[in-house]
Amino acid sequence: MAIKFGTDGWRSIIAKEFTFDNLSLVVKAIGQYLDKKPRKNGIFIGYDNRFLSEDFALQAGKILAGMGFEVKISSEAVPTPVTAFMVRELDMSGALMITASHNPHQYNGIKFIPDYGGPADSAITGEIEAHLKVLMENNKNDSIGAPSLRENNIEYIDDFTSYKNSLLSLFDLDLIKNSGLKVAADMMNGSAYHIFPDILINYLGIDAIIINAHRDPLFGGKLPDPSEKNLDMLKKIMSGKNSDMGMALDGDADRFGVIDKKGVFLNPNNVISLCLHYLLKTRDYNIEDHVVRTVATTHLLDAICQGNNVRIKEKPVGFKYIGKEMLNGNIIIGGEESGGLSIKGHIPEKDGLLAHIMLLEVQSHLKREYDDFYLSDYLGQIYREFGAFYNIRLDIEVPQDKKMEVIRYFSGLLGDKIEGVEVTSLTDIDGSKIIFENGSWILVRASGTEPIIRCYIESKDEKFFNRLKEYVSSSIDGIIR
Numbered sequence: 001m002a003i004k005f006g007t008d009g010w011r012s013i014i015a016k017e018f019t020f021d022n023l024s025l026v027v028k029a030i031g032q033y034l035d036k037k038p039r040k041n042g043i044f045i046g047y048d049n050r051f052l053s054e055d056f057a058l059q060a061g062k063i064l065a066g067m068g069f070e071v072k073i074s075s076e077a078v079p080t081p082v083t084a085f086m087v088r089e090l091d092m093s094g095a096l097m098i099t100a101s102h103n104p105h106q107y108n109g110i111k112f113i114p115d116y117g118g119p120a121d122s123a124i125t126g127e128i129e130a131h132l133k134v135l136m137e138n139n140k141n142d143s144i145g146a147p148s149l150r151e152n153n154i155e156y157i158d159d160f161t162s163y164k165n166s167l168l169s170l171f172d173l174d175l176i177k178n179s180g181l182k183v184a185a186d187m188m189n190g191s192a193y194h195i196f197p198d199i200l201i202n203y204l205g206i207d208a209i210i211i212n213a214h215r216d217p218l219f220g221g222k223l224p225d226p227s228e229k230n231l232d233m234l235k236k237i238m239s240g241k242n243s244d245m246g247m248a249l250d251g252d253a254d255r256f257g258v259i260d261k262k263g264v265f266l267n268p269n270n271v272i273s274l275c276l277h278y279l280l281k282t283r284d285y286n287i288e289d290h291v292v293r294t295v296a297t298t299h300l301l302d303a304i305c306q307g308n309n310v311r312i313k314e315k316p317v318g319f320k321y322i323g324k325e326m327l328n329g330n331i332i333i334g335g336e337e338s339g340g341l342s343i344k345g346h347i348p349e350k351d352g353l354l355a356h357i358m359l360l361e362v363q364s365h366l367k368r369e370y371d372d373f374y375l376s377d378y379l380g381q382i383y384r385e386f387g388a389f390y391n392i393r394l395d396i397e398v399p400q401d402k403k404m405e406v407i408r409y410f411s412g413l414l415g416d417k418i419e420g421v422e423v424t425s426l427t428d429i430d431g432s433k434i435i436f437e438n439g440s441w442i443l444v445r446a447s448g449t450e451p452i453i454r455c456y457i458e459s460k461d462e463k464f465f466n467r468l469k470e471y472v473s474s475s476i477d478g479i480i481r
Contacts, residue, residue, distance in 0.1 A: 011101070011109030012109065023110065024060075025132060027060045027063045027096065028063055029129070030131075035067070041070065044086045044094075046099075047074065048080075049191055049251070050098075053098045060096050062151055062154070068153075073154060073155070073156055076194065077193070077194075079191050079351075079352070080099060080111065080252040080349065081163075081253065082253075083097045084117045084347050084349040085347050088116070089163070089166075096111070097110070098110055099251060101250060102223065102250040104223060105218050116323075116348060118319075118323030118326065119319055121320050164203060167346070168203060170346060170354070180207075183244060184210075184245075184246045185197065185200060186211050186247070188219060188224045188230075193212075211237055224251035225250055226352075230257075246258065247359070255339035258375065264376035267391075268338065269298035269337050272297070273389075274359075275362065276332065279333060280332070286330065289331070290313060290331065292326070293314060293315070293322075294322065294335075296317050296456045304386060317336065319334075319336055388462075390460070391456070391457065395447075395455075396455060398453040398476065398480055403446040407445070411432040438464070439459075444456075
């Protein structure tokens with residue numbers, strides 16, 4: 001069986017591929033990678049609320065301790081952004097996070113976080129996979145033996161006050177504390193189940209109703225993904241409690257979902273745009289400061305940047321590319337449409353807790369300035385300034401041997417017209433992205449792990465947007481039949 005790191009770690013089904021033996025090989029490969037680097041203050045290990053996560057974390061710790069590393073393990077489930085923060089806070093060689101993020105409950109996984117506190121880039125995971133390949137070949141030939149296990153050099157960490165203080169230092173706490181906001185927060189039985197309610201209630205003094213804040217490895221029978229279809233319970237709680245805002249976090253709390261008092265779900269594209277607009281109006285930035293987004297993320301960010309004389313960069317899909325840009329310290333905001341966001345002064349890793357506290361400040365500001373005015377109203381204000389942007393992601397099943405044919409088809413549309421609108425440019429940094437003369441665009445890219453083509457579509461013209469959706473679906477259907 002091949003073990004391959006995706007855009008953010010390795011994930012697989014528990015007891016099928018994600019076993020203690022396979023995890024041990026992956027951890028040993030990470031240890032071998034780190035053996036070639038200068039030794040810092042050991043390795044931190046965090047884990048989520050999934051089945052056996054704490055046992056997988058201890059197994060990983062024993063292997064690394066057996067390789068001579070000092071190991072610090074969280075004493076309870078913690079979010080991925082907390083794990084990433086601890087790497088930098090404790091000046092460590094790196095961290096492991098045992099999690100399958102927003103995947104179904106049958107899955108678990110492992111992320112490697114290097115010493116800079118963000119997702120490992122492709123060069124790093126490539127080196128780890130090279131070590132892993134040798135280990136697996138040797139293991140197949142029975143020449144490696146069991147990994148060395150040792151419990152000494154392992155320490156447990158239960159104080160994450162430094163993360164909370166660092167996070168909160170980025171915001172106007174008095175504004176939030178004096179807002180009188182009522183919120184509802186769905187922890188989705190994920191790893192933020194202790195730390196985020198503590199921040200809301202004890203640090204910010206928010207009147208908060210917290211739901212699903214207990215460990216349930218089955219996640220209540222739902223996907224631990226804060227998309228609109230999974231937040232019916234949160235909507236009902238909000239309505240009953242007259243909440244100003246509803247917040248949700250995924251399994252490892254690096255992704256966010258938000259609903260405003262009007263019952264409007266704001267997708268990540270809109271949240272990132274809203275946060276950027278607010279930051280540019282309320283913070284001071286240097287001329288070198290700019291914005292970074294992935295190739296699949298809304299161009300509303302580009303319009304806001306253009307209107308404020310701020311540069312913007314486009315990167316491939318995956319927060320590792322945004323995180324790498326953030327290392328220079330002058331990224332105002334980095335975002336991706338799948339729900340990843342971080343800002344200047346924070347870790348180069350997506351953080352759902354950060355996103356929600358940012359939105360608390362925004363809503364507190366709106367309440368103070370306009371009283372009965374909510375996040376969707378603010379988005380409407382932004383649309384009036386820059387135009388409305390309609391966007392969607394379609395996941396279309398495509399056989400593995402047809403994926404490149406689909407991408408080549410869209411790459412060949414340069415110069416063609418759809419509904420009389422010409423395709424004027426092509427970007428191929430990740431899949432194929434065609435851009436029309438009216439600013440509309442289509443991106444098609446192949447999933448690396450599933451027989452799926454992901455199709456992203458955006459336009460400021462609602463009629464043309466709907467036509468593009470039909471065109472993409474019918475074109476791909478014609479190729480695969």
